Amino acid sequence: MKIQLKRIDNDFYFELKNERGHVTHIDSTAQVGGHDMAPSPMEYVLMGVAGCSAIDVISILKKQRQEITDYRAEVDGTREEVNGAKPFKNITVIVYLEGDIDPEKAKRAAELSFEKYCSVSKTLEPTATIEYKVIVNNKVV
Incomplete structure (x- = not known):
């Protein structure tokens, strides 16, 4: 099982992709410097x-x-x-x-x-x- 992570912005917003090509995103809350654009x-x-x-x-x-x-x-x-x-x-x-x-x-x-x-x-x-x-x-x- 393998996941690829790619940084989207200059903070903590990331795109993640699995081996089958499914894409999701991760971010952090504004409290820790993120934009709260996706689940943590x-x-x-x-x-x-x-x-x-x-x-x-x-x-x-x-x-x-x-x-x-x-x-x-x-x-x-x-x-x-x-x-x-x-x-x-x-x-x-x-x-x-x-x-x-x-x-x-x-x-x-x-x-x-x-x-x-x-x-x-x-x-x-x-x-x-x-x-x-x-x-x-x-x-x-």
Whole structure:
């Protein structure tokens, strides 16, 4: 896996491209000298957690013939300073599912994702506690 980064302006606005040609951008907030024209690198980490777990959960539920009509997630990360860096200390994910879905299967799919399959979560595991909650058809599982 390889990513190319190219500086766009004289500050912190960058274009990133993967090997398949997909392009995205990164910037920083105005507080640290950026223009806030794109998500920050740490926001992309949280997006990675959301996307990785979504792919896992949906894949597992589809294999179980569960009918998903909507999938949303909210990810909240808190950071703590450690020797000048600010890694994530805690990450909380709330998964919202709608459809003809067995709540226990949804709960198990999330468990498998966060505790076994999600490479992003597993990468963060040594430094961050990742908690998750599953809500199926507006009911906490």
